Amino acid sequence: MSASRSWHASAALVPALFVLLWSTGFIGAKLGLPHAEPFTFLAVRMVIAGALLLAFALVSGAPWPANAAAAGRIAIAGLLVHAVYLGGVFYAIAHGLPAGIAALIVGIQPLLTAALAARLLGERVTRAQWFGLALGLAGVAMVVGGRGGAGVGQVSAGGVVAIFAALFGITLGTLYQKRHCAGMDLRSGGVIQYGATALALGALAFGFETRHIEWTGEFVFALAWLVLVLSVGAVGLLYTLIRRGEAARVASLFYLTPPVTAVMAWGLFDERLGALSLAGMAVVMAGVVLANRVAR
Template sequence: MTTTPARSASFLLPVSFVALWSTGFIGAKLGLPSAGAFTFLTIRFAAVALLLALVSVVTRAPWPKTRREIGHMAVAGLLVHAIYLGGVFAAIGVGVEAGVAALICGLQPVLVAFAAGPLFGERLRPVQWIGLTLGLVGVVLVVAQKLALGLGTPAGVALVIFALLGITIGTLYQKRFCAGMDLRSGAVVQFAAATLALAPFATVLEGWRVEFTPAFIFALVWLVLVLSVGAITLLYVLIRRGAAAEVASLFFLVPPTTALMAWLLFGETLEPVSALGMATVVVGVALVNRSPRQPQN
């Protein structure tokens, strides 16, 4: 029988992850007017790498011992941080609606579900496929108004698709090659790799344009501590504890949660169709993560 602490963890971990991860678009909305996308992310990644390096030293975290381990961690960091966040932030920076970006990235659970079978031997039950379908339908409903405004430039859409591939492959790569990494020292390697990857773009394309406004400073501190430390750590814990497809299904909850936050913080409209979409997403994720019934003796 599952203990009460285990049940609490199985509920609180995914709920906390979705709540924290969903603030990413809010942070982008606050910070991007004051800095270029790549500049913003490079500063953020460097700050996280330094912070976690200090934590690793103080807590005596074990460091990777071989180049192979470092290489796998760096690749995962490039996929999950540099490509995913770089693509999303750059797309928003060139005018792609946040809701449209969320919709495209909302396809990630479907891609992970298709890939998890051949890679990890994970087989989805029919009810889980129904849940994935409902989740995708719910995401479409939530961002229906954004779609009416257009997808933005073709280059922006391409950036979001690139980001989608990054987070999808990164989730699978992390589970396959970095499942046993220390979450402190391993994250240092990953964020350092992402910093080095994006710094040239910040230099060449943006000239390190940044204005240290109160909104930018708040967004930077929030994204460093809450997103890059808190949410990413939770993501890796969830990947380690659960099936890849079930973890990925949680990303279906991000667009509706972000829409709700934007409504509360910025007064953005939340139409009945969006509320219906949110409910559909919740049902879909519940079906994907539903445990099969155990036969009774």
């Protein structure tokens, strides 16, 4: 009986561990980007993560897509979720957007997904959910506006475009994967997605960046953390939660990422939020909690 209680207690910690690890992705970006340009940084990360998954897929005998069309659909989903989303986040942070703000903007992804699902997947979205979406967007505007001269004014126009491209990339990628790649094997599918992403971001690095990397201890640590803890560990926890039949609750975990990231950014990089920004964060949280409750 005690062993059973211990197992359930450990299982209950998985969602909290997932939120903690997922939130560190923005911190890892901030930590590594001073030593490498964003597309170069991500291309190297994807090559290493893809190689690790390939070795695991081969050793474990993972099944591969039945045909090129199926592999192509998996690659498209990966390009949206990894190349557009991660590329946008890293580019925006590299061009001055605070990590906490980046996390907050892309953190409204579950609400945007719900809105688009109504049209693309025929899912019903209630009035309360629409209100939650509007409330969340208003909160984002308050947070960004509340930054005033504390960093947001230094963000380039490209950085602003990039972070919203990231938001739509993860949203459309989630919907596309749900519709076309539901049966994807996580091992072989991950190889395809990371491989396609590495090619796309590598092309951008060769086209627009110097590809210079400062192999400092800080950069190596950030790279290793993002590969092992995020690309392998956090994603593995995410799929574990989904397989346990908690998909509806998993979405709510993403709502906790912005405040956790903001606290980490404050502690590590002294990224401060003023009164209006803190109030805006509370509004965002209220909006997403409302939408999540009515969705259940």
